[in-house]
Amino acid sequence: MKKIEAIIRRSKFDEVKAALHAIDIDFFTYSETFGVGNERKKKEIFRGSSDTDFISRLSLSIVVRDINLQKTVDCLLKSAYTGEIGDGKIFVSTIDESYRIRTKEKGDDSLYMKE
Template structure:
């Protein structure tokens, strides 16, 4: 099993969520995060200057069986991209075991 964590632009979240559902990833957790990026240029919005040092993003945490890793990552890369600095990152790590709290069963079947 794999844990796929993605940090994406908030504006791309709906599109990413729909694309993940289309490929069969029907459960994941997400939350709003703030981070620091490489972009050091200030922006002007409606005449007000603001810093881009603190970047508002959405973080997704997705656990999938090994056979879903590639399609999940490809879907994230394709749908979260705008082609500009600040599109985000995807991290993949191993998950040793999962347990379903309700029944106590363990393993990949708990992801269904």
Template sequence: MKKIEAIIRKSKFSDVKKALHDVGVNFFSYWDVTALGNERIGKVYRGISFSTGDIQRRFLSIIVNDDFEQVTIDAILKSGATGEVGDGKIFVYDVNETYRIRTGEKGGETLR
């Protein structure tokens, strides 16, 4: 099993969520986060100065069986990209075991 963490633009969340559902990833957790990006340029919008260094993003945490790893990554890459700096990152980790709390069942079947 794999844990896939993705940090994406908030504006692309609906597209990514739909793409994940379309490939069969129907459960994941997400949070609103603030990230510190590489670009530190001050911008002015409607007379208000702000820094582009602190960036509002959405953090997704997804656990999938090994056979869904690449499908999940591809769905995020295709639906989350704008082609601009700051589209985000994807991290992949191994998961040793999962348990379903309700039944005590363990293993990959707990993800279905």
């Protein structure tokens, strides 16, 4: 299992959510997030400012089966994209274990609802 953490623009949330739904990824945790970037170092200019820390962003945390990792990342890369500086980041890590509390299922079985 893999965990995908995506820092995206809040303005892209509805589009990202719909795109994930379209590939049957209907589950994730999200929260408001605050961050600092390396804007000054790169001398980026965003709307006349070199500071994009004020961009309102959300953090999405999505745990998927290994087999669904790439399609989920590709979906995020496409749906969260504007091409402007500050589109966000995607981090992938390995999840050791997962449990559905109600059924005690674990691993891959605990991630998706049965048909």
